[in-house]
Amino acid sequence: MARLIGLLYGLAALANLTTAKPVCRDESTKYEAEDAVLSGTQILTAQSGFSGSGYVGGFDTGTDKITFTIPSSSAKLYDLSIRYAGIYGDKRTNVVLNGASTEVSLPATDSFATVSGGQILLNEGTNTLEIVSNWGWYLIDYILITPATKGGAHNINTNLPSSCTLTSAPIYGKKILSGQQDLSYANYVSSTTGKTPALVSSDLMDYSPSRVAHQGDVSHAVEEAITHHQRGGIVSILWHWNAPTGLYDTSENPWWSGFYTRATNFDIAATLANPQGTNYNLLIRDIDAIAYQLKRLQSAGVPVLWRPLHEAEGGWFWWGAKGSAPAKQLYHIMYERLTKVHGLNNLIWVWNSVAQDWYPGDEVVDIVSTDVYAQGNGPMSAQYNELVALGKDRKMVAAAEVGAAPRPDLLVAYGAHWLWFCTWGDSFIDNADWNSPAVLNEIYHHDYVLTLDEIQGWKNIGAAQL
Template sequence: MASTLKYLLYGLVALAGSANAAPACTPADAGARTFEAEDATLGGTTVDTAQAGFTGKGYVTGFDEATDKVTFTVTSDTSKLYDLSIRVAAIYGDKRTSVVLNGGATSEVAFPAGTTWTTVAAGQVLLNAGSNTIDLVSNWGWYLIDSITIAPSASRPAHQINTALVNTAADANAKALYTYLRSIYGKKILSGQQELVYANWIAQQTGKTPAVVAVDLMDYSPSRVERGTVGTAVEEAIQHHEKGGIISVLWHWNAPTGLYDTEEHKWWSGFYTDATDFDVAAALSSTTNANYTLLIRDIDAIAVQLKRLQDAGVPVLWRPLHEAEGGWFWWGAKGAEPAKKLWGILYDRLTNYHKLNNLVWVWNSLQTTWYPGDATVDILSADVYAKGNGPMSTEYNTLIDLGKDKKMIAAAEVGAAPLPDQLQAYEAHWLWFVVWGDSFINNAEWNSPENLKKIYTSDYVLTLDEIQGWRNA
């Protein structure tokens, strides 16, 4: 995960403390303060000294069960926003931890694999006046925690968002959408929901309909169509568009060929890496091999559906190759370079060959090494599945750095809709959020009825009725 250099103060102080006493640190609000993990409260974890280079008297290990954690107690003179960083050794590979503030809002922080200690930016925490707790809970587990550091956050500078779309031939509808998005960025957030049926469900629960509906072109993938799937996403998108809504489109691209279709891996799960032997790197090795031809076939099939939306006057927030850096989808399974090359082919084929000028191109990974470049990306986004309805500031600040604050940033998929007061307090200016469908939006553990009503009735959150006429904004 990229470091948030613009906002993180790196005045790190390694202060030793007794294992049986309160952590030694500088006075509250005096600047950066470091808290040693071995002095914190342990839950299923242990102190060790085998990994050289730690500060203080040791570090904390044993994050192997889901509930294993280390709890830091930190104080603040007033209610204040702080940058959080974690000194970690991810010696067992890429890992993630859950950061839980005061037993509530949860964020996820990625730890890059490494053989030595490193400091990872972990977003921000809004501390209450007095005593607060910061838990680091196992999540992907198997890492070593040396310390955390907090430092008062600097005010976020004004955004410097690009004024034009990357496609110079973008049509009037796409331009109007982009202009509207720029006009609200940093001031409001668009509410959104995956699947029209759940957008309608939200309307029943809250009296408000999401401004954005996201649909999936999955069932238009040729390897699914040949097995009988019939897509309805285009019709649903047009239906929401005709009500004055905004459309986001992703594509769970079923692999063009090589689906296992076993009891463990059914054909309809063919977008997953472990459900196909399709090798994207091999397919892209030349333009004459059969699998490259199948990639182009699939892109052309999806172009037909996107053309239907263009003909209906629908501008599209287009988010292909999502979550590539995770590796769990075949388009990211062979690393960053094939994924970026495939993105370039997609952009060229859809923009220059098929003349699809209604697309606003949304990139959906965090890491710098995976970024295909400013020339083919309009908006940056992240998919965040963390309970607690928090502001997701870690991911937001990472994307600020990635786009040098020239690209707007969206929470393209979330498990828990963010609470507006948290978004404003953290200055996490997400452009929109889209909650995933079944088991998330209708699950009180992720989105309680009380929180949904609070979110959908907030002045900060724009709903369908509040964005009417956005084309003329």
């Protein structure tokens, strides 16, 4: 594992590179929402505290939006701030700049507040910025753009919680590892572009005991991970954890959807509150079953970028359904069980949330990551900046799942120094609305993007040489 970490730091640490989080100058321009072009939305005034003559609401269907026209005398990077009111709960919006989309979180509020929308790279001339419904049901007061400058140097910690000996070499910010979910779709990328992703992600979902009980042992995820490792690739592993028990198994929520909150009555908070209970024992049984599969990878010499309890803060998976405290407690239980009880030392622990109150702590996290599903092959700068802040720029950041692979020129322009991206499989990598063959070829043949052929030999190189 030290060699993989050495590679990642070799691919990831450049002491004199700057972070993407900018320092703002004083010149700012405000664009009132009520002056924008409205599509399916409306000007309102009932909520107090707004700027100008009103604000815009009515984001209640998927196509509802407001459109700002923003002129620029030159190509220039700006900070984007959005003043909004999230009076109907936590929401998300799509910010679409000149056709490239990024997702921005709008936390619940009682009144108007301001949230960062990441950066926007304005072209010389006229630019179009849209705020499109996404989760909908929020209020937009105005947007503010401010010229951005690059920040200070990265300060990445090269001593991971796994206590491996690490080295630092000049890569983070100069390159990004290409990645793909599932070996079959990595092969699709190969046939489409002539290049193979450096990283392949596999899912241990079908090793969940409650799935094995229904369908038997049918998964080949471990074998596929070993195959990619043997051809010189890097392996990432996630686990859509079918609930240990309490599956509804109805036509609306069949047993195989048991990782969803809607498909099970398994209560993680109640389970953790009763360590002597049957459900707690089943929870440990499941972790032990996955430990067996991870040991197979360890025996095969496969270092693993291990991403458990992914997307917890969304609440749509049962491990996040009861809030941050049970999710963090479960993460710590899993960490102790896998590392101390089972002695697994091939795992690099990847946390998968941008929210500060969900973060389980520096001592159990090696890399921070998030999943971004936004069309347009953009740089995902808002999420990048949130992760840099979450890890205090001491942790490398990864786009662990994306719907649209990022265009390298935008990553460079925005200074979004993702360590890797991993595009999801069916309906995304093979869907031209998300990733056209032309864009995939642009990405996979770009000097900024590392592919399988360009990382060969990393397993045989001492970490100190990387």
